[in-house]
Amino acid sequence: MPVYLKRALTIDEIFERVRLYDLVLTVDAPLADALNARIESPLLGVFATTPRRLAYRILDEAEDASGDQRELFLDIITKTGTGWKSAIYFLENTISCWQETGDRQNILKYPAFDRGEVQDIVSILGRGINPFNSVEKYNIDSGLKVAVVALHQFTGLDRRILPPKYDEIPVFHNEDTELENMCLFSSATAIIQTVMDNLSHLNPLDVAVVVKPEGNYQHLLKSSLKSARIPYMVSPDIMEDEDVRTFFLCIRTALSRANLRLRDVWPIMAHLGIDDIEKNGNQLLDTADNGQVDHIRRLLDRIPGSDFRKVLKEYESFTGNRMSELEKILGELEILDTPVDIGSVNAVEYYLGSFNITTGSSGSGVLIASPDTTTYIDRPVIFYIGMDAAWTHVIPDRPWISRHTFNDVKLNNFQLLLQNGQKRYYLVQDRIMGRNVTPCYYFNELADQPVESFTDLEYEMYTGIHEHSIKNPFSCSRSECMTEHEDMISQSELNLLAYCPKDLFFSRLLDDEDNRYFLRGRLLHEFAEFYVDHADFIRSRDLQELIDLMTERMHFYLDEKDMEIERTRFLIGISNIREFLDPLLEHLRSFEIHGYEKRYSPNLFVSHYNRPLRSSVTEMYFSNPDSGTKGKIDLILDKETLLDYKTGKKRSITELIRKSDTVDIAPRPDFQAKMYLSHHRRIYPDIDLKFRYFHILDNLEDVISSGNTSSRPNIKDLFQEIIYHSCSFDDLVVTREMYDDLTDGVADSNPVVKVLKKIGYENYRNFFALNPVPFVDEQDPDYTEEFISYVKGIIGDYKYVTRGCERILGKMANLRRSSYFPEDLDEFDAFLHDQIRKLNQYKEGRFPSGDAEMDNIRYRDLVILW
Known part of the structure; x- marks a missing residue:
């Protein structure tokens, strides 16, 4: 939809209307400077100025305001002994009320401020000379012809300086003008790159950029300007x-x-x-x-x-x-x-x-201006960046400030700001982190309909790298570069790619931070790998020797207190690994597997004891360009079972299955089990498979609590298992095995047993063969009612039938939610190939952020910034 602004007078048009006046007053200091810059002949005295400059400069020749708010603050804490925070709070409110109402005594009319500290501040502000009482006391020579520009900006205190007679100079024409199109970009870097591309063909003194000082855009802009050695000026805090x-x-x-x-x-x-x-x-x-x-x-x-x-x-x-x-x-x-x-x-x-203490404008060149404090900018080319909700002025929660008046002033200022310069470019982002960017509230006031997104306004979308021409600053050209095509991806990279592609991009650029948690897990993995080959050797060594070796590797991270805790973790981890592996060693040493290969990877125990690794079932690599999979499995127990050692948090199987969903991508997804089983079923396609998790340290607290090894918790509690069924879910449901499993270990009085025994296997199979179970997170009530009616038609209407049928379907739903089937891995294979296709596509263009929650992103700050 179009946005219409009240057409503003240009600075040149304002000058033409005020040039014959003796004195021009405006509260906008940049406008006063711009008007003064247009005077062509020598002039005695002041021409265009602000009330504060006029009054304070004449009464005190130091125009840099030795009596500003900081000076007043220092005076207050010295004379009253008021605490710093209280003095700042009361001073800010007193000056705000004074400026708004024109009378410093008005602050005492409000019960919250009718107190001794505020009375002291009011008294101090009235004494001596400061920028505020100077305006209040100043009288303009009655013989001067005075023009007032943008009277709507004058506060109650500013108006105290106005003479009885003056001419108000309007800043708007009696007509509207349509706002030019928004230029939408996919990222902050694309916006800044556009500005930089065009600056290479412009005089920095002709350019201004309006941008929020506390946002990412200004940091990026300043860094880019510094890198390109383009001068700029800004008043930094x-x-x-x-x-x-x-x-x-x-x-x-x-x-x-x-x-x-x-x-x-x-x-x-x-x-x-x-x-x-x-x-x-x-x-x-x-x-x-x-x-x-x-x-x-x-x-x-x-x-x-x-x-x-x-x-x-x-x-x-x-x-x-x-x-x-x-x-x-x-x-x-x-x-x-x-x-x-x-x-x-x-x-x-x-x-x-x-006090927002500035250190003065730095240098000259591109002017970086804030939309919070700027209305007039005397530059021919202006880039407006962001223009989002952060540009909306928050109405101060002060009783002397009228919300209606405040909004009117800020809306008029917004319209003036957007019409500066001869060439204007409005550069905004459409989406950030997968969510629409909310435009500045004032667009709602200026448009005929609510504005919830920049795409609600007139806009043009831009992508890519932009040509170096201000005449056509946003046309797109691509630089040709060769990128290596990828046909495989690891599960850890897939987890990042599926949730936030840009997170994957930064993970490849930056080294993962090596920390004690990752190192602890790696050392326990290395011990387990070494133990399979050299169990007898390990048994011959003192256990403390092994723990010393592992903790020495971690001493860079550990203080004395942490060292003892880490030794306990290693002691329990080693004990759990040995207890698990000891009964399996003979089998593991004789077992052969296909579709995997042994590659060299660093191992602390191999390098320390100088003993080689020969096992063909530990730390085995796989890579398959056809399937797109690559990775390393910790242990292959047999042709049906893959095992992964875990030292982190233990999750339920249902949660692990949910995190591997390829449709509704979970925060911090986990596709490990799906990918590894997908690869393994290509080697053994017609058998059921298992992916087992061994949580090495999950019984840490229980072992410590037990106090002795004779009452150690059962190691079986450290395992979790996801089963892949080689037949489809629908085919499994109708099998005799499924029918028997539903009643296995269940008492004859259980409603499930009663229902199944009375309808018999054939009736059971017939119903589910003709009516496949519709798998959803919750049971389908219509399907459940259909099954209940079917059973009642066979055995009659008994109370247990409804409960038994619901439990049968509930068990089937639990099985579906906690296992994989061919249809799941087929879907994953298609998903994986699509993700690899997207990866290669992103490498040719840029990596998007995806629809991700910031807290679940590893390189969150970089993703947000870039």
């Missing part, structure tokens, strides 16, 4: 300064020094340019043997017990970067000699965050 953030991060990290791991100091190292470090983030900082890490340790060790002044000097000495702006602020707060602790750091960060 001091808390956006990397040195300031790293400074406080160093303090917080140092104050929690015990048991720090490398990952805890990576952000510090990254900012300081230290990249020659161990990649293992879970390694204890104190165990890392690296000169660069030593520097970080020394810095952190010097912080506890120091004051802010000493920590600043240490940081400056370490980095070579001056922290003069932060030092000045800490000096104003009179806390340079205050010891650093969590309380003082929290207070300083709260102060810095509350």
